[in-house]
Amino acid sequence: MRISALFAAVALALGVSFTPVLGPQAQAEPLSTEDALAERVMGDVTAPVEMIEYSxxxxxxxxxxxAEKLPELKKKYVETGKLRIIQRDFPFDRLGAMGAMMARCANPMRYHQFIDVLFKQQDQWAHSQDPVGALVQIGKLGGLSEKDFQACMKNEDLLNGILKMRQDGVAEYDIxxxxxxVINGEVIVGNQSLETFEEAIEKHLN
Known part of the structure; x- marks a missing residue:
C-alpha cells in the first residue's frame, strides 16, 4: 500500500478529512498523564460482564x-449493554509502546478508533521504512499535532505507567x-474462536 493510500484509509477510519492538519478538530490541550493512563472502556460501564483485553x-x-472477533462481540454484547471491554496495554517492543502512548495521548473520544486503525494498518505502519514517521502522520490525522506527539513520546511517566500496566497484568493474571x-476473572489466552468468547460471556450472563 502506498503511503498516501495508507493515510487516506486511516483518515476514513478516524472519521476525519484527509488533510495534514485537522484545524478545529485538533486536540486543544494535551492530556495530563493521569488522564492518559485512565481506563479506556468500550461500552456501558455498568454492563454485567467485564472483559479486559491485554494486547x-x-x-x-x-x-x-x-478484525475477526471484536466486531461480532461489539454487535452482540457491547451494543446491547451486556459487555464492557477495558483495553490495557501489554507492549512487547518499542513500537508497540510508542503506539500505545500515542493512542493514550489522543482525544479519549477517539481512543478506540485509534486502536482500530493501528491494528488494521499494522502491516503498513509497523513495517514501514519509517514507522515513527508513520505514527506521526496517523496522529496528525487523529488530531494529535507533531509537537504533541513528540511531547507524548518524551513523557516518561506515561511510559512507566504503561509498563506498570503490563507488570500488573503479569502479577495478577500471569500474562x-x-x-x-480476562472475562469476569476467567483468563482466556490467545485469539480463540468466536464461540469460545461467546461461551465465556454467556456463562457470566447466566
Whole structure:
C-alpha cells in the first residue's frame, strides 16, 4: 500500500478529512498523564460482564482478534449493554509502546478508533521504512499535532505507567503473551474462536 493510500484509509477510519492538519478538530490541550493512563472502556460501564483485553499494537494475533472477533462481540454484547471491554496495554517492543502512548495521548473520544486503525494498518505502519514517521502522520490525522506527539513520546511517566500496566497484568493474571483476555476473572489466552468468547460471556450472563 502506498503511503498516501495508507493515510487516506486511516483518515476514513478516524472519521476525519484527509488533510495534514485537522484545524478545529485538533486536540486543544494535551492530556495530563493521569488522564492518559485512565481506563479506556468500550461500552456501558455498568454492563454485567467485564472483559479486559491485554494486547500489543505490534502483535499480529491481536490485530486478527480486532478484525475477526471484536466486531461480532461489539454487535452482540457491547451494543446491547451486556459487555464492557477495558483495553490495557501489554507492549512487547518499542513500537508497540510508542503506539500505545500515542493512542493514550489522543482525544479519549477517539481512543478506540485509534486502536482500530493501528491494528488494521499494522502491516503498513509497523513495517514501514519509517514507522515513527508513520505514527506521526496517523496522529496528525487523529488530531494529535507533531509537537504533541513528540511531547507524548518524551513523557516518561506515561511510559512507566504503561509498563506498570503490563507488570500488573503479569502479577495478577500471569500474562505472558498477547492477546490475553480476562472475562469476569476467567483468563482466556490467545485469539480463540468466536464461540469460545461467546461461551465465556454467556456463562457470566447466566
Amino acid at each position: 500489543s499494537l505490534t502483535c499480529p494475533h491481536c490485530a486478527a482478534f480486532h 505472558s503473551s498477547t492477546p490475553t483476555f
